[in-house]
Amino acid sequence: MATDHLLGSGEFLSKRLAEKGLRFTSQRKHVYEVLISQRDHPTAEEVFMRTKQSKPEISMATVYNSLDALVKCKVVRQVNVDRGAAMYCSNMNAHAHFCCDDCGKVFDVNLKDSPRVPEVDVPSDFEVRSIDIALHGRCSDKCEECVQN
Amino acid sequence: MATDHLLGSGEFLSKRLAEKGLRFTSQRKHVYEVLISQRDHPTAEEVFMRTKQSKPEISMATVYNSLDALVKCKVVRQVNVDRGAAMYCSNMNAHAHFCCDDCGKVFDVNLKDSPRVPEVDVPSDFEVRSIDIALHGRCSDKCEECVQN
DNA sequence: TCGCTTATTTAGAATTATTCCAAGTATTGA
DNA sequence: TCAATACTTGGAATAATTCTAAATAAGCGA
Numbered sequence: 253m254a255t256d257h258l259l260g261s262g263e264f265l266s267k268r269l270a271e272k273g274l275r276f277t278s279q280r281k282h283v284y285e286v287l288i289s290q291r292d293h294p295t296a297e298e299v300f301m302r303t304k305q306s307k308p309e310i311s312m313a314t315v316y317n318s319l320d321a322l323v324k325c326k327v328v329r330q331v332n333v334d335r336g337a338a339m340y341c342s343n344m345n346a347h348a349h350f351c352c353d354d355c356g357k358v359f360d361v362n363l364k365d366s367p368r369v370p371e372v373d374v375p376s377d378f379e380v381r382s383i384d385i386a387l388h389g390r391c392s393d394k395c396e397e398c399v400q401n
Numbered sequence: 402m403a404t405d406h407l408l409g410s411g412e413f414l415s416k417r418l419a420e421k422g423l424r425f426t427s428q429r430k431h432v433y434e435v436l437i438s439q440r441d442h443p444t445a446e447e448v449f450m451r452t453k454q455s456k457p458e459i460s461m462a463t464v465y466n467s468l469d470a471l472v473k474c475k476v477v478r479q480v481n482v483d484r485g486a487a488m489y490c491s492n493m494n495a496h497a498h499f500c501c502d503d504c505g506k507v508f509d510v511n512l513k514d515s516p517r518v519p520e521v522d523v524p525s526d527f528e529v530r531s532i533d534i535a536l537h538g539r540c541s542d543k544c545e546e547c548v549q550n
Numbered sequence: 551t552c553g554c555t556t557a558t559t560t561a562g563a564a565t566t567a568t569t570c571c572a573a574g575t576a577t578t579g580a
Numbered sequence: 581t582c583a584a585t586a587c588t589t590g591g592a593a594t595a596a597t598t599c600t601a602a603a604t605a606a607g608c609g610a
């Protein structure tokens with residue numbers, strides 16, 4: 253954990269997958285590299301298209317499988333903001349998502365403190381493993397897609 | 402607002418819809434009553450089935466339209482926790498959702514304070530209108546569906 | 551109250567998103 | 581190196597949501 257940053261992305265990923273009993277495969281590595289190389293919020297479909305550039309034989313089913321594996325071993329987050337397709341996010345720092353209801357874009361926003369479980373009234377036998385915070389609203393005045401609204 | 406609780410659910414809903422330029426229709430009223438009469442987290446499909454009991458002619462397209470109208474005028478919340486269908490929640494008190502990753506059930510959890518925007522670093526020209534907080538983890542030891550996992 | 555304008559409803563088709571399947575392939579541990 | 585089994589593949593199947601065009605009904609003003 254404290255030394256993860258010393259590993260190359262391959263070793264890092266391999267280790268994280270192994271911790272969950274998942275195998276390190278070429279497909280998962282390519283999907284992971286796609287996600288860390290462009291830190292936006294692509295859908296599975298977009299990940300599929302980007303991954304095909306370096307791994308043309310990959311299938312959609314494998315993209316879903318890989319994304320699930322990466323989420324399970326916590327190197328990627330799944331983001332569900334609306335009724336549409338799920339999005340994936342490789343920024344694992346504590347952060348929330350701002351989702352513009354006018355243009356649909358999703359932005360990472362830093363949390364000033366990390367989210368604290370005690371603010372919430374959870375039954376004592378529930379185990380909280382993660383917290384997702386999504387803000388909704390409208391993004392910048394300068395947003396092209398928002399202006400015409 | 403402060404006097405909304407003095408209105409019957411019909412008048413209340415009618416007023417809220419009108420504030421957003423939306424019409425008060427029999428279908429929207431039935432969908433709304435379905436949601437407030439059972440405070441769980443049904444999907445559009447489940448809302449459709451329940452609403453048909455009091456309004457058999459209603460169509461799925463109208464259920465989606467009604468749910469969107471109710472969300473727009475803020476008498477109902479849309480809850481997106483996973484890749485599956487969106488869920489709808491008529492509890493409008495400040496609360497978060499706890500989603501059990503083992504059995505899939507969603508629970509309302511009270512917030513000790515209402516969520517505060519200032520905890521988050523949002524660009525100054527962004528307008529935050531609402532905040533959704535979702536906790537993930539595992540629910541009670543006594544949960545039937547969880548035990549076999 | 552009547553009529554007009556326009557939002558809403560409807561059924562069903564179309565589209566989009568995700569999951570399933572069975573056969574072949576690759577990874578891991580012994 | 582070998583066996584066991586997890587993973588990948590393409591395509592079919594399913595699930596979730598949106599679209600469409602014609603019929604209907606709200607709400608406003610006279």
